[in-house]
Amino acid sequence: MKTPAAAPFPYAEFDGHPATEDDLRTAVFFNYGHFTAMQVRAGRVRGLGLHLDRLDSANRALFELPLAGERVRELIRHALGSAGSVDASVRVHGFLPPGDSATTVMVTVRGPARMPTDPKSMMSVPYARTLPHLKRPGEFGQTYYAHLASRAGFDDAALTLPDGSVTEGSFTNIGFWDGDSVVWPQAPALRGITMALLEQEFPGAGIRSRHRPVTLDGLGSYRSAFVTNSQGIAPVRRIDEAAFTVDEELMKRLDAAYERAPWDTI
Incomplete structure (x- = not known):
């Protein structure tokens, strides 16, 4: 039995499902929202609590809604698993499209990155x-x-x-x-x-x-x-x-x- 191929980079999920054209229209045409960016290695990240606090605080400031940290962690884990990656650059975005009452969470996964150290x-x-x-x-x-x-x-x-x-x-x-x-x-x-x-x-x-x-x-x-x-x-x-x-x-x-x-x- 063949192992399923990893999803191509960059990979995006909206609320835990692979991004559709309609989902991506939300990000392109309605980019009023917030995000955090992190480097993941072996399924771990430095300062995870700080990232989750940032997302929750920004979500409350922009939409007057909480954004539960455990939900965000679950969505990141799911996106990493779907992308077939344990080392990655991950972004978590929060949107509230017009007419919606709950925050839409987009998780994007790219290859790992490191800042060049040249002056x-x-x-x-x-x-x-x-x-x-x-x-x-x-x-x-x-x-x-x-x-x-x-x-x-x-x-x-x-x-x-x-x-x-x-x-x-x-x-x-x-x-x-x-x-x-x-x-x-x-x-x-x-x-x-x-x-x-x-x-x-x-x-x-x-x-x-x-x-x-x-x-x-x-x-x-x-x-x-x-x-x-x-x-x-x-x-x-x-x-x-x-x-x-x-x-x-x-x-x-x-x-x-x-x-x-x-x-x-x-």
Whole structure:
């Protein structure tokens, strides 16, 4: 008897069934919703509770409805099983199409990914996201400025407020090293899961961290910088003309702190 072939990537399920054309129309034409992105290895993910809390909190904020964590876990497990994958990039989206009274959950499965660790260059851009604490699909501004930075020869964009305050990258959090502590910008931004896990693990790794305003004209006070997202951590070599030292020892310490975070079974 032949083993069934794994579903092709990218694979998508809506509420536990393979995506139909009608389902995909929901995602394409009605993208008012929220999501979280995670890297799954051997059926496990770091910070699963943080992902589930993010989804539930965003669902309540947007739709005034809870989103049960156990239901989300079951849907992720089902999608991974259907895709025939235990190592994957997974996204969980919540939608509430017009006329519906329950949240539709879309789970997408792609191949596993990891952020390239080559030092990044970032171009500052004047952009602040609406409700930045919510992770939402279809963020035109972030995508536009990321492409604008790429066309200018940079790897990414650094989002800034009108007063020059740095908030985050186009799809990353930004951290700075002043020689003593990791400094996260004290500004409206999404609190990424990797960032949250680092903050959780820093005390045990002997790393101090704090939040304070970071401005473009004050970048010279920092020795090093780095970015984080669901795919990992990478150093930053410059923002505009402000250059940073690529501190290999610091990056090892950050990686070690992240590796301390436990894996949770989905």
